[in-house]
Amino acid sequence: MAYQSINPFNGKVDKTFKELTDSQLEHAVATAQTCFTSWKTKTYAERAVILEKAATLMRGHVDDFAKLATLEMGKRINEARGEVKFSADILSYYAQHAEAFLAPQKLHPKSGEAHMESTPFGVLFCVEPWNFPYYQLARVAGPQLMAGNTLVVKHAGCVPQCAMAFEKLLLDAGAPAGLYTNLVISHEQSEKLIDDVRIKGVALTGSVVAGRSIAARAGQNLKKSSMELGGSDAFIVLDDADLAKTIPWAVWGRMYNGGQTCCAAKRFIVLESIADKFIEQFKTALSALKVGDPMLEATTHGPLSTEAALLQLVHQVDEAVVHGAKVLMGGKRIKRPGSFMEITILTDIKPGNPAFRDEFFGPVVSFFRVKDEAEAIALANDSDFGLGGSVWTKNAARGKRVASQVDTGMMFVNNIDWTDAELPFGGIKDSGYGRELGNMGIQEFVNKKLVRTVVMDAPA
Ligand code: NAP
Numbered sequence: 001m002a003y004q005s006i007n008p009f010n011g012k013v014d015k016t017f018k019e020l021t022d023s024q025l026e027h028a029v030a031t032a033q034t035c036f037t038s039w040k041t042k043t044y045a046e047r048a049v050i051l052e053k054a055a056t057l058m059r060g061h062v063d064d065f066a067k068l069a070t071l072e073m074g075k076r077i078n079e080a081r082g083e084v085k086f087s088a089d090i091l092s093y094y095a096q097h098a099e100a101f102l103a104p105q106k107l108h109p110k111s112g113e114a115h116m117e118s119t120p121f122g123v124l125f126c127v128e129p130w131n132f133p134y135y136q137l138a139r140v141a142g143p144q145l146m147a148g149n150t151l152v153v154k155h156a157g158c159v160p161q162c163a164m165a166f167e168k169l170l171l172d173a174g175a176p177a178g179l180y181t182n183l184v185i186s187h188e189q190s191e192k193l194i195d196d197v198r199i200k201g202v203a204l205t206g207s208v209v210a211g212r213s214i215a216a217r218a219g220q221n222l223k224k225s226s227m228e229l230g231g232s233d234a235f236i237v238l239d240d241a242d243l244a245k246t247i248p249w250a251v252w253g254r255m256y257n258g259g260q261t262c263c264a265a266k267r268f269i270v271l272e273s274i275a276d277k278f279i280e281q282f283k284t285a286l287s288a289l290k291v292g293d294p295m296l297e298a299t300t301h302g303p304l305s306t307e308a309a310l311l312q313l314v315h316q317v318d319e320a321v322v323h324g325a326k327v328l329m330g331g332k333r334i335k336r337p338g339s340f341m342e343i344t345i346l347t348d349i350k351p352g353n354p355a356f357r358d359e360f361f362g363p364v365v366s367f368f369r370v371k372d373e374a375e376a377i378a379l380a381n382d383s384d385f386g387l388g389g390s391v392w393t394k395n396a397a398r399g400k401r402v403a404s405q406v407d408t409g410m411m412f413v414n415n416i417d418w419t420d421a422e423l424p425f426g427g428i429k430d431s432g433y434g435r436e437l438g439n440m441g442i443q444e445f446v447n448k449k450l451v452r453t454v455v456m457d458a459p460a
Contacts, residue, residue: 003160003184008074008303008339009293017160019184025193028181032123032150033198035178040120040148044099047146051095054173058088058134065134065165067295072159073130074303074339076294079257086419087138093421094442098146101439102446112454118446120148121224122200125193127154127214129206130305131260133162136205139425141170141180143442149201152181154190156206158306191217201225201445205262208430226434226444228262228426230359231387232366234380235265235416236402238373238393239273243281245414246392250278251285253390253416255343258302259363260309262431263388263410263418266359267366269376275369279345282365283329286343291334303338304362310339313362320346320355328367357384373398377405387427390416409435 005014020028039047058065066080075083102118124144128136137153144151155163167182185193194202194217202218204211205228218225235253237246253265270278294302304310310333317331330342344364349355355366370376380389388410393399399413409427412418419425419437426435434444 002157005072005161007071010337017184019186031178032152032181035176036122036150048095050174051091054169055088055091068161069133070294073305074294076302083135087134090138090142090421094142094146101442114452117449121445123198124149124151124201124445125199127204130156130159133159137166139436140203147442147446150179152183154183154185194218227432229432231262231431232266232359232383232385233263234267234269234389236376236391237270237278239271240394241392242394247281247285250282254365260361269368269379272369272371303340307339310341313341323353325349325355380406384430386429387431
């Protein structure tokens with residue numbers, strides 16, 4: 001069964017869901033298309049009423065939403081509550097700012113007047129991952145619904161109840177039928193849907209494999225797409241870093257959301273002169289995390305999202321070792337029910353080891369020593385990914401200089417405050433293209449139309 005809630009804390013199946021039949025899917029797309037014809041005519045203020053109402057409802061039911069996420073994908077309850085509140089903030093942010101972001105832009109041609117208008121594309125197909133089961137939905141729903149588009153959304157198979165809860169949220173907030181539709185569909189149905197002439201754009205957040213497949217299909221159909229894919233972000237520790245501040249952020253950066261964040265700190269690149277101290281303190285701090293039930297606030301190390309995710313991570317660590325990496329800590333699944341992975345530190349990862357290039361989506365640290373700043377930058381850039389990264393130093397100017405030389409979509413100096421509603425999020429290289437959030441996020445799926453007025457004689 002593809003759509004199933006399984007509690008990763010104990011492996012128990014909670015609920016299973018059937019995929020839509022083709023005729024149910026056809027009905028959903030037709031309804032979204034009909035809805036678009038009226039939704040696009042609404043004012044921003046009219047759209048904002050629904051989005052603000054949804055945000056208010058979310059804030060009023062933080063625990064209900066949070067517990068569902070913890071049940072389905074094992075997110076620690078505190079983090080789940082934070083995600084729910086932040087998702088509500090994203091909806092509110094676009095309710096408040098969409099009109100200004102999409103206001104006509106005056107241009108200055110040599111003759112006459114001209115301006116750019118922004119108009120919605122139509123029905124968009126969004127494919128979203130389980131790791132932030134509400135935030136990922138809010139990242140598309142906030143901007144795209146305010147822009148006047150309607151959405152049909154395929155969420156990940158392991159979080160069907162979160163997906164349904166978000167759809168219900170919008171309906172409860174007064175959304176007309178077809179404004180936001182959750183689709184419980186197969187990959188094959190998804191592919192056919194991309195071919196459907198009524199689908200005008202495709203947004204994916206997920207793995208590189210999914211990105212290649214969905215972007216190719218969208219490309220064949222000449223449909224605009226945005227791809228928010230994986231990452232293997234560098235956490236660069238310069239020789240003058242303040243370790244008292246850096247170590248807690250290193251722990252947070254690797255371990256937040258069980259290590260299952262696209263822009264998590266994954267490759268720790270540390271200057272030789274500070275490397276021994278850093279790794280000793282980092283290991284001590286990681287060892288202090290408490291394994292347990294993600295529903296309990298005292299737990300600081302929960303399960304991975306699914307058994308399959310755990311098996312994949314264990315396999316990657318084994319392969320890394322076969323290819324010469326050393327295990328400084330952890331390396332195995334934890335012997336207890338549920339999909340728990342030991343916190344793992346890998347060292348001696350050389351080029352040619354699959355671990356040198358692959359993304360570890362869980363609590364696995366890849367640790368590298370480098371002789372100087374230039375080598376740190378070169379190693380950070382020796383990656384197929386280009387999502388984010390951070391640099392740690394007491395000298396902010398030096399940090400900015402290093403940040404400018406790392407080829408990613410986002411760089412953070414002495415922080416990993418990854419995401420804010422008002423800041424664009426996204427990457428380059430295999431991390432994808434396009435941006436979500438901020439002003440840029442709402443511009444991805446609107447037609448930028450030039451309107452020019454010139455008083456001219458007829459051509460001779
Ligand atoms: P995934 O397997 O690619 O799944 C993500 C979504 O894509 C799910 O809804 C999945 O559905 C769907 N999907 C996968 N292949 C598909 C296909 N051929 N046709 C239609 N739908 C397809 O990703 P994951 O491994 O679960 O999620 C983690 C990945 O997402 C990591 O690489 C992470 O870095 C990345 N991510 C990126 C960002 C970002 O903003 N850049 C944010 C979060 C996560 P099923 O569940 O039904 O297979």
